[in-house]
Amino acid sequence: MTSASCPSAEFTLTVQAADAHTLRVAIHGYLDYDTSDEFTPAVDELLDAHAEQHGPPLRHLHLDWTDLTAFDSSGLSALLALHRRTHPAGITLHLHHQPAYFTRLLEVTGVMGHLTQHARGAASPATAEAASDTASAPVP
Template identity: 90%
Template sequence: MNSTPCPPAEFTMTVQAADAHTLRVAIHGYLDYDTSDEFAPALDELLDAHAEQHGPALRHLRLDWANLTAFDSSGLSALLALRRRTHPAGITLHLHHQPTYLTRLLEVTGVMGHLTQHARGAGSPEAAIP
């Protein structure tokens, strides 16, 4: 019996557009057990670079999932960790072009509304309200 080695799962992100208030990022490949540890540091790097260039003006992080090929509970955990970073900073997550399986997972787990809840501006009096 011949065995063919499976190539490692691939994960990349590309910045599609950016201005002071909005950053649009395309997710490519797998966001799963094998790659989810790459997601947070890669997005942290993008967010830090954006803040360095524009200051704390970012209000919308738009994630384009059109080229996502796999997503599992580890990807969900990474996405929730991203929300924990962005929401207190006044950055609202927007999910675009997600495949049906991603939408279904977010709805079944009840986190779709939580992930995309409008973030209040960091430092505003409303931001202190739970």
């Protein structure tokens, strides 16, 4: 297991498992106003290390929230920033073992589905065209 460098003892990330297409990371401690600015660079460091070791085909980032002890709107903002990086790169976020207060905040703000929507991989022009045709097809 690998931990990301985080100056705060109240927040750490630990790599639980990795292969070419999947990275599993556990979040420990607080992801709130005091630590949220550490989250993005810490996850960026893990993603960069994964790319160096396994290459660019990462498709699934699993985040385990079992050891999360606090989460607020600043943590939500950091999680949305992570989505802005991973989704365009074709990486789908998977959220596991969320505490009730975490799930409640995602549901109240309406971002649960947004954060976990399936990311499209690098599509060929034909695939992208077919997807746009399907999206614009009339509904019977």
